[in-house]
Amino acid sequence: MVHSFDTKVAKEVGLNSATLFHSILFWIQKNEANDKHYYDGHYWTYNSAKAFRKMFDYLSEKQIRTALNKLIDAGYLVAGNYNESKYDRTMWYRLGEKGNSMLPKGKMDETKKENGCDKKVTPIPDSDTDDVTDSDSVSAKNNIKEKIPDTNPDYIRFNSWIANNAPYCANPKNMKQITQAEFLRLKQKYKSEQISHIIEQIENRKDLRKRYSNLYRTALNWLKKEHG
Numbered sequence: 001m002v003h004s005f006d007t008k009v010a011k012e013v014g015l016n017s018a019t020l021f022h023s024i025l026f027w028i029q030k031n032e033a034n035d036k037h038y039y040d041g042h043y044w045t046y047n048s049a050k051a052f053r054k055m056f057d058y059l060s061e062k063q064i065r066t067a068l069n070k071l072i073d074a075g076y077l078v079a080g081n082y083n084e085s086k087y088d089r090t091m092w093y094r095l096g097e098k099g100n101s102m103l104p105k106g107k108m109d110e111t112k113k114e115n116g117c118d119k120k121v122t123p124i125p126d127s128d129t130d131d132v133t134d135s136d137s138v139s140a141k142n143n144i145k146e147k148i149p150d151t152n153p154d155y156i157r158f159n160s161w162i163a164n165n166a167p168y169c170a171n172p173k174n175m176k177q178i179t180q181a182e183f184l185r186l187k188q189k190y191k192s193e194q195i196s197h198i199i200e201q202i203e204n205r206k207d208l209r210k211r212y213s214n215l216y217r218t219a220l221n222w223l224k225k226e227h228g
Contacts, residue, residue, distance in 0.1 A: 003056065006102065013074050016059060016067040020052065021076055024093055025102060039082055042094040046082070051090075054181075074098060084173055084213065154187065155180045161196060166203035175215040182216040190223050198222045 005018035013021075027045035031037045037044045049061040049068075056064065068091075071077040075098040082092050095103070158178075162170045169175055178186075186195055198219050202212070212218040 009076065009102070013070040013076070014067065016063055017070045017074075017076075019056070020064065020067050021071050021099070023055070024071075024077065025095070025099065028093070028095060029103075037082075037092075039080070039092075042078075044080060044082065044092045044094045046090050046092040048090045068093075071099075072096070076102075082172075084176070152180055152184065154192070155183050158183055158192075158195075162199060165196070166199050168209065169199055169203050169215055174209070175213055175218070178216045178219065186216075186220065186223070190227060194223060194227055195219065198226065 003019050003023070005015065005022045007018075009021055010018035024045055024047075028043050031045060032043040037046070049064045052064045052068075053059065053061050059067070068077070068079075072079055075096040077093045077099055078096045080092040080094065083090055159170075170177070199215075201222065202208075202215070202218055
């Protein structure tokens, strides 16, 4: 797979920042299209430097933090925090003024008109990060629509399923979401039907909701009890 960037952004903030921005822009647009992660009048995506490091393995965490700070300082991104736990260091990002300028003209105005007010929807994260792509190379293209990075198809179907069948569990305000890596670990040991059945049980146990804050750990423990 390929990591891409816009040369206009790269000229201003460097190659590392431009590559990260391209990935973040994709996930913000994806969340907007699916009406996810809408807070305080904006669509967001989230990630940690550690999670970025797994996807951009040619960059160190220090390089990633520096690249993100450049994007924030230059106005391409705005950082926020919508984590349930104060100990969670995952950062949330939305487009800044320059970031919005990278979108087709009128895109943000249409979004504001459609939403009308600052509503909160039930967000369905794709992982510890919204961005779950990997890459072996980087291609530079300017003003050309890039190929959307692939994600694990089973994980995509899982997120679609949980959004429709377990909205409480799917909300990161209620529980820390299952990452792609965690989902794949579950799949190595358990069948999809077993995983979905357990999550439905967790969803329906309203009396126990306050006891659990991590969906992966809860699901894993329940799966072990029921299936070994």
